Amino acid sequence: MALLGRLRTETAASHRALEECVDIAACLSTREEWLWLHESFLGYWAPLEALLFSSSDLERWLPDAGLRRKTALLRLDIDSLGGISQHLTYCQELPPLASIAQKLGCLYVLEGSTLGGQRITQMAAGCGYAAPEAGRFFRSYGPQVGSMWKTFGERLEAYALADPDSHEIVVGSAFETFTRLSSWVATKKTERSRHVGYSPYH
Numbered sequence: 001m002a003l004l005g006r007l008r009t010e011t012a013a014s015h016r017a018l019e020e021c022v023d024i025a026a027c028l029s030t031r032e033e034w035l036w037l038h039e040s041f042l043g044y045w046a047p048l049e050a051l052l053f054s055s056s057d058l059e060r061w062l063p064d065a066g067l068r069r070k071t072a073l074l075r076l077d078i079d080s081l082g083g084i085s086q087h088l089t090y091c092q093e094l095p096p097l098a099s100i101a102q103k104l105g106c107l108y109v110l111e112g113s114t115l116g117g118q119r120i121t122q123m124a125a126g127c128g129y130a131a132p133e134a135g136r137f138f139r140s141y142g143p144q145v146g147s148m149w150k151t152f153g154e155r156l157e158a159y160a161l162a163d164p165d166s167h168e169i170v171v172g173s174a175f176e177t178f179t180r181l182s183s184w185v186a187t188k189k190t191e192r193s194r195h196v197g198y199s200p201y202h
């Protein structure tokens with residue numbers, strides 16, 4: 001099976017668990033909840049992308065890697081929603097990203113979120129606070145979502161062909177990326193429910 005198919009099958013349960021944990025409908029119920037979701041995601045995306053793009057090795061396999069960073073979109077959404085995107089706490093339990101295989105597995109998850117993002121953008125369309133200024137992250141590449149995903153898939157398969165021993169590592173990294181994000185979101189939820197007047201800022 002092609003690597004992309006393996007990733008889809010073997011992380012399907014982790015994707016479902018993340019969807020349940022995030023609960024987009026609840027996050028869209030108020031402006032505060034929508035802001036909270038973006039703050040929580042920034043706490044994961046910002047340190048993860050910093051690690052992913054800390055060296056140029058990724059570009060050998062994914063020449064347009066630089067275009068795929070989404071931390072700035074999250075910050076813009078947070079600012080539009082009245083949050084302060086500069087002083088948030090960041091996740092410390094990131095998936096290991098020592099090799100290209102690990103980086104590509106992690107990127108499968110981050111890039112895949114643009115597909116779910118299209119569904120979420122539709123769900124958000126009726127909420128005044130969620131669109132369009134505060135919907136940049138989930139809109140991501142806009143009409144180019146399909147072509148960006150296709151290119152990513154092609155580059156991933158090219159890597160998979162060149163390094164057939166790496167597949168297990170790619171899949172393992174995608175799994176770690178999903179599960180650590182779920183754990184992070186769950187932690188943020190617990191923090192919020194424990195503290196009345198909870199602030200995500202230092």
Ligand code: HEM
Nearest residue numbers: 007008018019022023024108109110112113115116117119
């Ligand atoms: C929480 C609400 C979410 C919903 C409702 C959702 C929904 C979806 C949908 C409908 C697809 C399939 C799209 C298509 O085939 O055109 C999809 C794909 C995907 N989503 Fe999500 N998603 C959500 C969150 C996320 C997040 C936060 C991530 C990652 C951080 C993610 C990662 C992925 C991946 C990797 C795929 C691609 C699966 C594949 O085809 O290989 N999703 N999602």
